[in-house]
Amino acid sequence: QQQVKQSPQSLIVQKGGISIINCAYENTAFDYFPWYQQFPGKGPALLIAIRPDVSEKKEGRFTISFNKSAKQFSLHIMDSQPGDSATYFCAATFSSNTGKLIFGQGTTLQVKP
């Protein structure tokens, strides 16, 4: 029940296309869902996050779609650029938690010019 399952493991998209990464969770007590972005040679960094009281959150070209009934959430990168090439991790946690995040398996995105 603590797992977060992420797919696909890798993704290749043409410049200007839409990149979509999906995550699923089991524990309905999770109430905070962040996405982290990791460039080669760097540690992950918070990209965007959502709480389950909204179905969508948009920040620039990045959008999280959240489906509470299906226990799924996804990251959409519109107009994907080569600079978006990175590894993306979804995560989940409880607001009352000590700060632990449960991470998905990661998706390596390559955006071809």
Place this chain on the structure above:
Amino acid sequence: DVKVTQSSRYLVKRTGEKVFLECVQDMDHENMFWYRQDPGLGLRLIYFSYDVKMKEKGDIPEGYSVSREKKERFSLILESASTNQTSMYLCASSVSGSYNHEQFFGPGTRLTVL
């Protein structure tokens, strides 16, 4: 800016050696974490600490121990390194009780055990 530094970017050790990985954060964060990152397995939590001298096991603590004697420093110890501990090790820190649980990561230490 929050800065999390790790003592080494690359480390090569022999099987059976005792290995110390050091992590320092400069933002007075209460929480600190050690993860290992392996392809296809994501970020797996080894240990975390929510206060000085406090520690809790994560998902994969076997073969590892930790030490937190000062608030800014969190050490990961491999008592007797084995080849299956070859991995990327990431340290992170966060503010206790923050609304978004944002974790700030160091650049990682790539450990190779021969």
